[in-house]
Amino acid sequence: MRQIILDTETTGIDPKQGHRIIEIGCVEMIGRKLTGNHYHVYINPQRVVEQEAIGIHGITNEFLVDKPVFSTIADEFLEYIRGAELVIHNAPFDIGFINHEFSLLRRGFPNVTACCGVVDTLALARKKHPGQKNNLNALCKRYFIDNSSRTLHGALLDAEILAEVYLTMTGGQTALLLGSGDQGADGSEEGGSAIRRLPSERPALRVISASDAELENHKTKLEQIQKQSGNCLWLAGE
Structure with a gap:
């Protein structure tokens, strides 16, 4: 059109x-x-x-x-x-x-x-x-x-x-234009609306793992749900 x-x-x-x-x-x-x-x-x-x-x-x-x-x-x-x-x-x-x-x-x-x-x-x-x-x-x-x-x-x-x-x-x-057209000076596709891109070189995302105590508390909570409902999907997937 x-x-x-x-x-x-x-x-x-x-x-x-x-x-x-x-x-x-x-x-x-x-x-x-x-x-x-x-x-x-x-x-x-x-x-x-x-x-x-x-x-x-x-x-x-x-x-x-x-x-x-x-x-x-x-x-x-x-x-x-x-x-x-x-x-x-x-x-x-x-x-x-x-x-x-x-x-x-x-x-x-x-x-x-x-x-x-x-x-x-x-x-x-x-x-x-x-x-x-x-x-x-x-x-x-x-x-x-x-x-x-x-x-x-x-x-x-x-x-x-x-x-x-x-x-x-x-x-x-x-x-918006997301194809392979030429990019303008601002990083947008020429002939299309401006597309703001995140920097290509970014620091790696920080991964925080649960502690042993947190994992144990989580397991206890799931067991309580299983006892009350008889059908804890999270336990069923283990």
Whole structure:
């Protein structure tokens, strides 16, 4: 299965109020393994980014001035996601914005759900952890995923973090790359989630044997169990 973990950043919270997408970040997984085939683009929204939104993602109006407008990246973006299952945290938000951008072009772009499957990890997390916080930071803390580099929201960074959260939430370490791929500098399999390994040269484990007195006490206890129950499995195995 080809899955795309996707996130967006926007000028505000509601496309019906004229807000637009300013960043798209995607990472690709095939067979639950990260392929390294990312998609990332900043977009000139052709409108002002609200100050409250800048406080969340740090993307300023000045930074976006020379970036491409959505119409110039729409075809390549649709080609990248077409036919995949999209994994998104709070999917209605991102899907709503993407569909709005497509509709503004008036070029017959399909609704995202008509050409892609969608998994909402927020809905999944709420089902698994009812009554608890289920934002991305809370999930990282719950699943022991390092998000220390996430001082601000960012579409590509958040997609990469969400990929680790999704794999852990839906299958744990069985989803990680454990094959014979090349290792990165941190010891993880390249193209896969980070795998923290124990040092190869560790001291031998200390073996502590029971004393004669402890063995005798153990035997006495088993004989008491045998007398009371008539069937001590530990004695039967001797």
